[in-house]
Amino acid sequence: RFQDTKEKLVEETIEDENLIVDEEEKGSPISVQDxxxxxxxxxxxxxxLEAEIADYVDTLKRVQAQFENYKKRIKKEFDTFTQISTHKLVKQxxxxxxxxxxxxxxxESTDDKGKIIEGVKLIYHQFKEALEKEGLKTIDPAGDRFDPYFHEAIMQVESDEHEDNTVVEVFQKGYLINDHxxxxxxxxxxxYPIR
Known part of the structure; x- marks a missing residue:
């Protein structure tokens, strides 16, 4: 808007000057009073126009200040949200x-390995359940068709038992969090075997 106002002023000034020049060229006398x-x-x-420009500049400065305050507020809210999310996960x-x-x-106090294994299994399931509540999903693709978006192949084996590009062994499970x-x-x- 500032640029438009400036251009408008220049055009009006040129038009006014052209009027004066035209009147002089026509021979009509221009009085000092005119x-x-x-x-x-x-x-x-x-x-x-200078007052309008000053008003526009002032408005622009206020809008910039409001935008900076908005950015600070959003960052603070994001940081708070992150802390709350972390707090929630750690609590689980x-x-x-x-x-x-x-x-x-x-x-340390028992020799019964069966009880120890049973206890570790319970802890594993409890841990997995806490992560699943946060959106964690396991990728365990044994027997599935190889998908380069979700699997990383580190070995390839010739096999008559499986179709080509089938996952025959999982060395390490993959994970999705909220479908990412x-x-x-x-x-x-x-x-397939080479013949």
């Missing part, structure tokens, strides 16, 4: 930590 009157009008117009994992401590204490890939599954893939 000239002074036109100069005063132009000066008033310039003052008016505290029982797992407690049970691990109990299992370690129990392992967190880690691909590390797999061995079949291929």
């Amino acid at each position: 000239s002074e009157s036109q100069v005063k009008k132009l000066e008033e117009k310039v003052k008016q 994992l505290l029982p797992v930590l407690d049970n691990l401590e109990r299992a370690l204490s129990s392992a 890939l967190l880690r691909p599954a590390i797999v061995k893939v079949s291929s």
